[in-house]
Amino acid sequence: MRKSMLALLLAAALPAGAADVGLVKVAHGSVTIERTGERIPATVGTALRTSDVIVTGADGSAGITFSDNSLVSVGPSSVFAIDKYAFDTTTYAGEFQGTLSRGRLAAVSGKMVKQSPESMRIRTPSAIMGVRGTEFVVQVDEPAPQRP
């Protein structure tokens, strides 16, 4: 009983490999990950999970590979959230939902979209985009100033 408790604790302490959905492969300038209220500096090799938010500074940019081979890069002064990411490595079924709330993004879709078009969706504050493949870019501008 005690042994199994210890095993559980150890398992909890280890980095949760199964929950990792992507890997930071490129990081220039200021790149941070917001995860459950914490801010983690992102470097090459940082593993990403669902609900992570990637935030870049004015000098920052980051490139990420996801487990279905999707590639996403985030440009300077950008905020990109991984809202949902699921990929079944046997059936290739999955769902990828991200939100670009500001800045710029470039992406190359992966196996998930090849299997089922529009399983990858990118939201912006006022629109939503379904990806049928393969390379695309998105830019979110500053909101129009409100008239008094």
Place this chain on the structure above:
Amino acid sequence: MGRLAAALLAAALAAGCASQPVTPALFAVLPAPDGHIGAIAVERDGERRVIHAAYGAQRLRADGSLEAAQLTEAEVRERFGTTLAALPAPPATFTLYFLADSDELTPASRAELDHVLAEIRRRPLPDIVVIGHTDTVGRRRYNDRLSLARAERLREMLVRHGIPADRIQARGRGEREPLVPTADEVREARNRRVEINVR
């Protein structure tokens, strides 16, 4: 009077919704390096526009309307140069073949393994996915296990060549993705393979 008030309230609500601030955005399709042109669908307020031209774009304007646009390569480079430069290198894919009903590589594929190792060592922070496949001989369940066994066998080979085990994932895809489509229960050497993605 109650009716009028309700109508006024509804009108005020509708106006309130319509004046919700819109955050303008730009969406564009790029040609892939192999020349393939994909497609994206942009949706706003129930309106749906599909873009499927190289550098074809949709602009969401501040008034909430969608407008088709055609960008040039130079414009895309100017706006997205830094962003595109941060895209990771595309994964390299290798295919190695197995002897029938076995997790042993064919002699030619054993030689190809050197190229796989060279690619892995070339990358700064490699992560590797090994995906096993089978032909259609045997039941689906059996092939799921056989494909995973093939992937795991290859993973062991990579580990023996000094690639850290925690950088390699082994997966089985059974008979779901034949390289050469066949009827069920057909022996096909080209389908007995593993695909190696080096990212």
